[in-house]
Amino acid sequence: MTEPFDKSQRHGIFDRMDQPATLHGPSRGTPKPPPEFDDVVTWAAWLYYVDELTQAAVAARLGVSRASIANYLQEARRSGRVTIRVDSAAVARTALSKALAKRFALVAATVVPALPDHPAEQRIGAAGARVLADVLDPGDIIGVAWGRTILAAARATEASRIPDLTIVQVSGSSASSADFSPELCTTLLANQLGARCVNLHAPAVLSSRDLRDRLLAEPSLERQFALIRSATKVMFGVGELGRKSTFAESDMLDPVALRQIQSEGRAKAVIIGRLIDAAGAPVPCPIDDGIVGISLADLKSVPFRLCLAGGPAKRDAILAALNGGYATHLVTDSDTAAALLEAN
Structure with a gap:
């Protein structure tokens, strides 16, 4: 030879x-x-x-x-x-991951390959499921948001049993018929992990602050929000505000009001029903007084915050979320990762 x-x-x-x-x-x-x-x-x-x-x-x-x-x-x-040859594409993704973590002060970033003409949600969700599985500890309380990518992560989670694990829904339920509802994402993940499932049995948005405050004063919901604020880890997505976005399809906001917000151009992203600007600061929204769910301040107090988001339409939205410091860990695709770094 x-x-x-x-x-x-x-x-x-x-x-x-x-x-x-x-x-x-x-x-x-x-x-x-x-x-x-x-x-x-x-x-x-x-x-x-x-x-x-x-x-x-x-x-x-x-x-x-x-x-x-x-x-x-x-x-x-x-x-x-x-x-011995290391695959150059893998090296490039590793470099992107390190660059993202450094630029946005993340604990870690995971970058999956971008495939032309293929939505990124499934691959980002699957990667996010692996990231979450690697860090789960007995006694964890995992807050779960909603959206297509979060649903993909729940579906991709491998069956396992971790002692005393709790999965809690961090946003109220939407009246939308979309198949990525908060309760579905939470239930699927809990079933895969053999965990206690705590769904939030309240609407995502109520008609007034007074009605919301009275509802949240109920002992059962007080206990549930205490559990949400005790979360050790949270998994959430970032949405943009386009006509076909998850936020638009959720029916949380009246279409006329949504078009007005879009025309003003200040809001760049939505995180669990809350709007933020390019720097990550909250943007007032007509539904703010009625939202039933985790606040942005409470989100940032969770020690481990896993953000799953990608795709060209979400670059500015993800950038806003990262600028605001809402994530400690990010999973995205390689095209989006490169675009985020180029934007800064």
Whole structure:
């Protein structure tokens, strides 16, 4: 075998962590390779990288010490018999993730590939489900908002059982017939995680502040909002204000009032029914006095805040949310990540 081989062509990104810290020469002399291999270095490299034997197994096959195998593998890489290639697209996404985290003071950002002509919600939701699953602890109280991406995350969550886990709905229920309602997102996620589910049995918007205040004074809702304010983690999306946006389809705001807000141009995003400007500051809205749900201040007090959002139409909305410091963790797509960085 005279041509160098590239294991990454077969297995993609890889890393082998079981190599010893120190290297020593062969302890029993150099073994004779089979005829298909030009030398023992190539033989050892083939067994390790292609046949995927452990260093101990390769050492047993060749009749030498494991330290000798480490020497052979080091020589295989040094001489070019083995090349290790990290996928450039993965490197680029990792760079985008780090740049986003640094620019917007995030704990972490996750960037999924952007696929032309394919909505980003499903892939962002699936990635968000994995991010959330990795950080869940017994006793957690998880606040859940609503929207297409949040629903995708709930559906993508793998079934598991974590002790004393509570999933709580952080926004009242919408009268809309849309299939991404708050109660559905919360219930699906709770079912997947085997968690206690606490739905918020109240409208998302009431007709007046007085009616809202009287409703929230009910003991059952007081207890529920105390639970919401005790959340250790929250998963939410960011909406824009277009005609086909999730916010428009939710029927929370009268279409005439929504068009007026759009024409004024001050509001750039909506987070759980609350409007914000480009800097992330609240923007007054006709429904503010009647909203039943977590406030922006209470949202920012949750220690772990996972924002799932992406797509070209949402760049300015996500930028506003990040500028306002509403997220500690972000999951988005690569095109949106690049656009967010270019905007700043």
